[in-house]
Amino acid sequence: MDLKGKVAIVTGGVSGYGRAYCEELLRHGCKVSVCDIDSDAGDEMVHNLSKIAKDRVIFCPCDVTDYPQFEEAFQTTISKLGGVDIVINNASLMNDRLWELEVDVNLNGIIRGLLLAYRFMGRDRGGCGGIVINAGASSSAHPMISLPVFTATKHAVAALTSCYGDKLHVNLTGVKVIAICPAPTEAHLAADPRKRLLSGEYEQAWHADISNTMPVKCEYVAKTLIDLLKKAPSGSSWLVENGQLPKQMSLFP
Ligand SMILES: NC(=O)C1=CN([C@@H]2O[C@H](COP(=O)(O)OP(=O)(O)OC[C@H]3O[C@@H](n4cnc5c(N)ncnc54)[C@H](O)[C@@H]3O)[C@@H](O)[C@H]2O)C=CC1
Numbered sequence: 001m002d003l004k005g006k007v008a009i010v011t012g013g014v015s016g017y018g019r020a021y022c023e024e025l026l027r028h029g030c031k032v033s034v035c036d037i038d039s040d041a042g043d044e045m046v047h048n049l050s051k052i053a054k055d056r057v058i059f060c061p062c063d064v065t066d067y068p069q070f071e072e073a074f075q076t077t078i079s080k081l082g083g084v085d086i087v088i089n090n091a092s093l094m095n096d097r098l099w100e101l102e103v104d105v106n107l108n109g110i111i112r113g114l115l116l117a118y119r120f121m122g123r124d125r126g127g128c129g130g131i132v133i134n135a136g137a138s139s140s141a142h143p144m145i146s147l148p149v150f151t152a153t154k155h156a157v158a159a160l161t162s163c164y165g166d167k168l169h170v171n172l173t174g175v176k177v178i179a180i181c182p183a184p185t186e187a188h189l190a191a192d193p194r195k196r197l198l199s200g201e202y203e204q205a206w207h208a209d210i211s212n213t214m215p216v217k218c219e220y221v222a223k224t225l226i227d228l229l230k231k232a233p234s235g236s237s238w239l240v241e242n243g244q245l246p247k248q249m250s251l252f253p
């Protein structure tokens, strides 16, 4: 896919990987709709980015657990940026103490984003097709014993990607579906796990889960996103580790 002039929606676009994705997509000539629950930070980010990407970046308030608001973000993007070609379903929560919300953001939020992508981009619905990238994690394939619900959501994202990425759906809709599954950042490895684990008994398991895990830099993952957009086959999930070529995950051997 030639990225110049393409319109991308990035959920959870205000910080971390999402922010790096927005900046990298702008560098490659895309128009970007930054969609996030944090409106103050979103407005400030877009104000700053507008200085270098005038008329190519907007902010849309968007809680991925709220279907009508998510739908409005698509409609605003289309009316202000002229269409939508790429959806990066990136917003996520890692907190098994809030497990119902975690499932609603990490899995249902991605399903909402996919269904909206089909509605606005699907060739069977009068659209032009496009690409959806879903946010998995290294834990999509390597279980984190200390975070069973988080791991389940990320595993489900890879399974969803594999099914919706199949040629049955791609032939119908013209929408490719791919998952990006990064290793953790330094900040996440260093953060206090106690607020995220369902039991204090799991703390040792957390340290075992992350032992020998090398942190990855947001900028590196963002560059890999561009490669995946250009080359990855639909239905594939890719483990991204720092400085290494992405490795295709085998979910259903
Ligand atoms: N940071 C890490 O170590 C890793 C992150 N990932 C995945 O990468 C993606 C991004 O992670 P990070 O950059 O760490 O996130 P982050 O915590 O830096 O940013 C998450 C963003 O999502 C937004 N957000 C939260 N709930 C939302 C909702 N309901 N609707 C819309 N936006 C919402 C937040 O306001 C924030 O801007 C996630 O899917 C995460 O699981 C995967 C592996 C490792």
Ligand SMILES: CC/C=C\C[C@H](O)[C@H](O)/C=C/C=C/C=C\C=C\C(=O)C/C=C\CCC(=O)O
Pocket (backbone or CB within 6 Å): 092, 093, 094, 095, 137, 138, 139, 142, 143, 144, 183, 184, 185, 188, 189, 209, 210, 213, 241
């Ligand atoms: C190369 C990797 C191989 C193995 C890795 C380990 O086995 C295991 O998978 C370790 C995973 C560690 C993951 C750590 C952090 C993940 C963080 C996120 O996905 C962040 C999620 C949401 C962001 C919002 C929030 O902080 O709640």
